[in-house]
Amino acid sequence: MIDLLDPDTLAGLLIASFGIPMLAIFFATILPGIERKIQARIQQRIGPGILTPGFFAIFKFVFKHKPKIVSPMPTLYKWSPFVGIVAIYGVVIFTTPQWADILGLSSLVAIIGLLKIEEFMYVVMGYLSSNILSVRLPYPDTTKGSKHRETTRTTIESWGSIRMWKMIMLASLPLYVAMFLPVAFTGTISIAEIVNQQSGGNAFIFTVPGLIGAAVFFLGYVAILNEYPYSIGKAKADVMEGPMMELASSWRAGYYLMRAFVMFTVSSLFVTLYFGVPLNPFNGVVLLLHFILVLILPVAMAVFSAFSPILTFRQLVPLSTVATLVGFFVFVISIGVAG
Amino acid sequence: MATEEEVNPFDYSDYMGVGKARERTFETEVPIGFNHSALLEPYRTRYFVEDEIVRDCEIEVDPAHRGIERILQGMPVDKANIITERICGICSHGHLWNSVRTGDIGLGTEIPDAAVAIRVLGEELERIHSHLIFIAHACEVLGHETFAMRTFLMREPIQDMLYLVSGNRVHYAIPVLGGVRPRCQITEWKAKKIRSIVDDLEVKLKKFVDRILSDMMVMSRLSGAGYCDKQTAVKYHSVGPTGRASGIEWDYRTTMYEYDDFDWQMVVLDEGDNAARVKTRALEIFVSIDLVRQAIEKAAGDTDVLNRDWELGPMPTQESYIEVPRGELYHSYGLDEHGHVKHYKVRTPTMTSMAAMEVACIGDQLTDAVVTLASCDPCLACCNRFAVVDERGRERLMSLDDLRRKRV
Numbered sequence: 001m002i003d004l005l006d007p008d009t010l011a012g013l014l015i016a017s018f019g020i021p022m023l024a025i026f027f028a029t030i031l032p033g034i035e036r037k038i039q040a041r042i043q044q045r046i047g048p049g050i051l052t053p054g055f056f057a058i059f060k061f062v063f064k065h066k067p068k069i070v071s072p073m074p075t076l077y078k079w080s081p082f083v084g085i086v087a088i089y090g091v092v093i094f095t096t097p098q099w100a101d102i103l104g105l106s107s108l109v110a111i112i113g114l115l116k117i118e119e120f121m122y123v124v125m126g127y128l129s130s131n132i133l134s135v136r137l138p139y140p141d142t143t144k145g146s147k148h149r150e151t152t153r154t155t156i157e158s159w160g161s162i163r164m165w166k167m168i169m170l171a172s173l174p175l176y177v178a179m180f181l182p183v184a185f186t187g188t189i190s191i192a193e194i195v196n197q198q199s200g201g202n203a204f205i206f207t208v209p210g211l212i213g214a215a216v217f218f219l220g221y222v223a224i225l226n227e228y229p230y231s232i233g234k235a236k237a238d239v240m241e242g243p244m245m246e247l248a249s250s251w252r253a254g255y256y257l258m259r260a261f262v263m264f265t266v267s268s269l270f271v272t273l274y275f276g277v278p279l280n281p282f283n284g285v286v287l288l289l290h291f292i293l294v295l296i297l298p299v300a301m302a303v304f305s306a307f308s309p310i311l312t313f314r315q316l317v318p319l320s321t322v323a324t325l326v327g328f329f330v331f332v333i334s335i336g337v338a339g
Numbered sequence: 340m341a342t343e344e345e346v347n348p349f350d351y352s353d354y355m356g357v358g359k360a361r362e363r364t365f366e367t368e369v370p371i372g373f374n375h376s377a378l379l380e381p382y383r384t385r386y387f388v389e390d391e392i393v394r395d396c397e398i399e400v401d402p403a404h405r406g407i408e409r410i411l412q413g414m415p416v417d418k419a420n421i422i423t424e425r426i427c428g429i430c431s432h433g434h435l436w437n438s439v440r441t442g443d444i445g446l447g448t449e450i451p452d453a454a455v456a457i458r459v460l461g462e463e464l465e466r467i468h469s470h471l472i473f474i475a476h477a478c479e480v481l482g483h484e485t486f487a488m489r490t491f492l493m494r495e496p497i498q499d500m501l502y503l504v505s506g507n508r509v510h511y512a513i514p515v516l517g518g519v520r521p522r523c524q525i526t527e528w529k530a531k532k533i534r535s536i537v538d539d540l541e542v543k544l545k546k547f548v549d550r551i552l553s554d555m556m557v558m559s560r561l562s563g564a565g566y567c568d569k570q571t572a573v574k575y576h577s578v579g580p581t582g583r584a585s586g587i588e589w590d591y592r593t594t595m596y597e598y599d600d601f602d603w604q605m606v607v608l609d610e611g612d613n614a615a616r617v618k619t620r621a622l623e624i625f626v627s628i629d630l631v632r633q634a635i636e637k638a639a640g641d642t643d644v645l646n647r648d649w650e651l652g653p654m655p656t657q658e659s660y661i662e663v664p665r666g667e668l669y670h671s672y673g674l675d676e677h678g679h680v681k682h683y684k685v686r687t688p689t690m691t692s693m694a695a696m697e698v699a700c701i702g703d704q705l706t707d708a709v710v711t712l713a714s715c716d717p718c719l720a721c722c723n724r725f726a727v728v729d730e731r732g733r734e735r736l737m738s739l740d741d742l743r744r745k746r747v
Contacts, residue, residue: 039484039485042485043484043485043488043489044488044489044492045488133374133375134370135370137370137373137374139370139373139383141370141383141385141397141399143734144734144735144736145736145737146385146397147385147387147395147397148365148368148385148387148395148397151365151366151367151368151387152366152367152368153368153369153370154367154368154369156369156371159369159391159705162391228482228483228484229482229556231482232706235482235706236376236377236480236482237377237480237481237482237706237709237710238369238371238377238705238706238708238709240375240376240377306484306485307483307485308482308483308556309478309481309482309483309556309557309560310481310482310560310706311556311559311560312560312704312706312707313391313704314559314704314707315556315559315560
């Protein structure tokens with residue numbers, strides 16, 4: 001049992017709870033810039049500065065005029081991204097070794113629950129948004145002679161919301177299956193135990209199930225970030241920004257921050273679970289290695305997204321089903337390898 | 340199955356379930372536009388959906404009415420000609436050429452051979468850049484930004500060639516009554532430069548088009564979506580590459596005297612889906628490149644590009660059809676005794692091709708339906724011909740006879 005009255009333990013806990021998340025948030029704001037720069041170079045453009053899309057954009061939006069948000073529950077709508085940030089904050093601190101023995105929160109189940117909160121906020125936002133580009137556009141297209149005049153009009157954000165719901169049910173499933181592969185390998189759901197059992201060059205990533213699992217994890221990573229080809233929930237072709245369409249000024253800054261934070265955190269989770277390199281504030285080398293390895297998934301995603309169109313559910317259903325089945329297959333193999 | 344002759348264009352019978360769909364009332368409608376990130380042009384689409392599957396669709400093109408035909412009424416013909424170039428920023432040469440061509444035919448003016456070749460050259464260069472814009476836009480709507488960006492890069496040499504020929508990159512102002520402007524002569528230097536650009540471009544485009552058409556993810560989005568069979572295409576008078584992608588073997592270039600001395604082949608595909616409409620345009624680019632080469636050979640070094648031996652006078656209403664990148668383009672007008680324009684009419688290909696896509700998108704996923712509408716390469720700026728405004732806000736239903744009485 002952890003002794004909270006011990007000054008060293010308390011100091012460690014405070015650093016893990018506040019210092020590491022602050023460092024993570026700062027590092028996270030660089031990731032969108034790296035992503036955009038890579039995509040721009042692939043597209044033979046110069047692209048924005050590394051700090052522009054993730055870091056300076058947040059300040060830009062904070063100082064912008066705040067328009068009135070049109071929503072049946074505007075307060076919940078505009079604070080939704082911040083609820084997501086709090087959930088992700090929890091994921092970051094629970095993966096640190098300092099939280100290993102506190103209330104059992106440093107377990108994969110708790111982390112998956114928190115990630116689900118972040119995913120679900122998109123569904124909430126979609127139902128609470130009512131942008132003028134949708135049903136409120138004052139356009140007389142149901143005049144005499146037009147078809148189906150009595151139909152119920154739905155906002156395009158609500159369609160984005162339905163799609164986000166489908167994404168939770170389907171597309172991000174490979175991510176959660178892939179998170180459990182190290183569990184099959186190590187036989188525990190405790191993050192600290194998973195890390196410990198991979199010490200001494202025994203990292204899960206260097207096994208065949210680990211490599212396949214990493215590919216499955218990667219697909220889930222792209223899906224949870226709603227990036228191409230998984231951006232059907234905010235497809236510009238029809239629902240535009242989808243649930244995030246009504247977010248402006250500071251509230252959009254919050255969304256940008258949340259997205260960057262998710263980009264870092266899920267990648268950090270990958271490094272912790274697959275490489276066995278934790279977010280340990282008291283081991284500089286390990287911490288530096290962790291931050292370097294965190295770049296793998298965002299960079300791979302930037303390249304993958306640059307060469308992908310948006311896939312509709314016509315393609316996403318078979319793709320995600322196959323990825324999930326592969327994940328389950330590897331889960332069984334991992335148990336065998338561990339055995 | 341009905342033959343093409345038996346198809347009644349005003350019969351909304353139950354073909355492909357469209358008739359039944361229009362009798363039903365759907366619970367959910369998704370209105371999209373006219374301000375929308377996927378729509379380059381301002382049109383409004385009402386999708387009637389069931390679990391994201393489009394069951395019916397209605398398109399409205401009202402916001403883009405500009406009244407150009409009314410502006411041209413009573414205008415001196417040479418001024419009217421140049422204003423028609425402003426109807427579209429992509430097919431600007433097509434509109435000006437057809438406007439001038441209508442006058443040339445009506446006044447019986449002979450056009451020098453080199454001028455004919457330069458007019459064809461302008462049109463084919465325009466076709467290449469228009470088709471590349473289409474491919475870029477299709478990729479953008481699909482969400483493939485990299486292909487969209489690279490396609491726009493591929494288009495730059497075409498704009499350079501248009502600049503070489505005419506001195507402008509958008510509104511080229513090449514044709515005038517009696518030929519082409521003298522600045523558009525193809526000197527030996529221009530011919531050499533254009534040949535070199537075309538050779539380089541053809542190699543790059545072949546690789547690039549092959550890359551797009553062999554991309555598994557892109558083709559999975561395009562194939563099977565927006566299916567429009569030949570019968571539907573005929574019924575709604577789908578024209579240009581949109582119709583040819585559904586198996587309609589028709590291209591107005593086969594009837595234009597300007598193309599008599601050119602050796603070229605029409606591109607016709609039978610698949611009728613979004614992939615076919617992209618492929619048709621991609622293949623037409625290479626036909627146009629070949630036509631550009633032939634036009635350069637015919638016009639190079641020839642300084643006789645303008646016949647000034649004609650007189651303005653009364654001209655009965657004359658009509659002319661040409662094949663522009665999106666399909667057939669109709670211009671007609673007459674001249675009074677002062678050479679002023681009477682009853683200018685323009686009919687653009689989007690009107691009918693868009694109507695075919697309104698039916699073709701039924702059965703698509705909502706996201707694919709937007710691609711289907713974009714796959715006919717809609718150009719609304721030149722499409723909308725009239726607007727009825729009732730300031731008192733009354734509703735009224737206009738019949739076909741009402742429209743005919745108003746000469747719409």
